[in-house]
Amino acid sequence: MIKxxxxxxxxxxxxxxxxxxxxIAEKIKSSGLNSGTVTVFTPSATSAxxxxxxxxxxxxxxxxxxxxxxxxxxxxKHDETWHDGNGYAHLRAALIGPDITVPxxxxxxxxxxxxxxxxLDFDNRARSRKVIxxxxxx
Numbered sequence: 227m228i229k230x231x232x233x234x235x236x237x238x239x240x241x242x243x244x245x246x247x248x249x250i251a252e253k254i255k256s257s258g259l260n261s262g263t264v265t266v267f268t269p270s271a272t273s274a275x276x277x278x279x280x281x282x283x284x285x286x287x288x289x290x291x292x293x294x295x296x297x298x299x300x301x302x303k304h305d306e307t308w309h310d311g312n313g314y315a316h317l318r319a320a321l322i323g324p325d326i327t328v329p330x331x332x333x334x335x336x337x338x339x340x341x342x343x344x345x346l347d348f349d350n351r352a353r354s355r356k357v358i359x360x361x362x363x364x
Contacts, residue, residue, distance in 0.1 A: 227257075227259065227362070227363065227364065228360065228361070228362050229253075229257045229259070229360070229361045229362075230358065230359070230360045230361075231253045231358075231359045231360075231361070232356050232357065232358060232359070233246060233249050233250075233253075233356065233357045233359060234354065234355070234356045235354075235355055235356075236352070236353075236354055236355070237345075237347040237349075237352060237353060237354075237355045238347075238352045239315075239347050239348070239349040239350055239351050239352055239353065240347075240349075240350065241288075241289035241292065241346070241347070241348060242346075242347045243278075243280075243285055243288065243289075243344050243345070243346055243347075244344060244345040244347070245280045245342050245343075245344055246266065246342075246343050246344065246345055246357060247280075247335075247337070247342040247343045247344075250264060250266060250335070250343055250359055251334070251335060253359050253361065254330060254333065254334070254335065254361055255333065257361045259330060259333065259361055259363040259364065260330075260332060260333050260363070260364065261330055261331055261332070261333075261363050261364060262329075262330045262361065262362045262363015262364060263327050263328065263329055263330060263361075263362050263363065264327070264328050264330055264335060264359060264360070264361050264362075265325055265326070265327045265358075265359075265360045265362075266325060266326050266327075266328075266343055266357060266358070266359055267324055267325040267357065267358045267360070268324045268325070268345060268355070268356075268357050268358075269324075269356070269358060270319070270324070270349075270355065271316055271319060271320075272312055272315035272316055272319050272347070272348050272349040273319055273324075273345060273346060273347045273348060273349065273355065274318070274319045274321075274322035274323055274324060274345075274346045274348070275322070275323070275324060275325055275326045275343065275344070275345055275346070275357070276322050276323070276326060276343075276344060276346065277326065277337065277341040277342060277343055277344065278341075278342065278344055279340040279341070279342065280342040280344060288346075292318050292348070295321075296314050296317045296318050296321070297314065298314045298350070300314065301313075302314060302316075302317070304316055310350075311350055312348075312349055312350045312351075314348070315348035315349045315350060316348075318346075318348040319346075319348050322346060326343060328343070330361070330363055345357060
């Protein structure tokens, strides 16, 4: 069986981080599937999906890390093409990637104790976002 769901939310951008773990777990529970996989995907070129320990220190460290390796105030070729100033957001999103797949065992994701699934919004403006959650299994 395959079940596809969406999670929709509003984001301010600028490195905002959303913990989606609880919402994804609820979708798995309501699917009734006991084993399989869940894939979480963002249909966006300026956001990403990954896992972190969702705690105050890392919520500060992660944006600071991205600022060090892909600074926002640098001019990128993308900015010259589209004049939207978000070339850095595309690069950050490409570095992390748009999706994650997690095994489901006994109806639950096999995440580690300190792993939460997070959405990273790198864009330079607020927008409506959606994430696709596809559950495959039995």
